[in-house]
């Protein structure tokens with residue numbers, strides 16, 4: 587299942603396969619540039635698997651829930667990480683209330699809980715609020731592992 591990205595220039599919805607999400611693409615209608623994804627993407631299990639297994643860059647996953655205060659504190663850091671690492675990493679958000687089976691798969695108990703994947707493999711996982719510098723550090727490590 588590809589991700590749908592809306593062109594900021596013309597509003598056209600473009601299907602982007604998981605392995606191309608970190609690349610600069612082209613909008614289907616007027617061939618405007620579609621910049622690499624630079625914000626967190628909310629995913630369900632299907633999209634999570636698709637992206638984690640096919641991404642050609644490290645993937646940071648934020649397991650969170652609406653009721654979780656610390657998750658809201660971490661959210662701007664997650665957003666910042668997505669903006670800072672556009673083209674070099676992908677950032678996903680998993681709502682643990684809506685996707686309990688995905689949270690269970692990675693033994694997520696305390697949230698926020700961050701996981702970093704490289705080539706489909708889990709390389710880092712940590713619970714608790716951290717800043718974007720720590721997140722960037724994990725992604726750097728994943729890139730060189």
Ligand SMILES: [Zn+2]
Nearest residue numbers: 593596598613
């Ligand atoms: Zn367009």
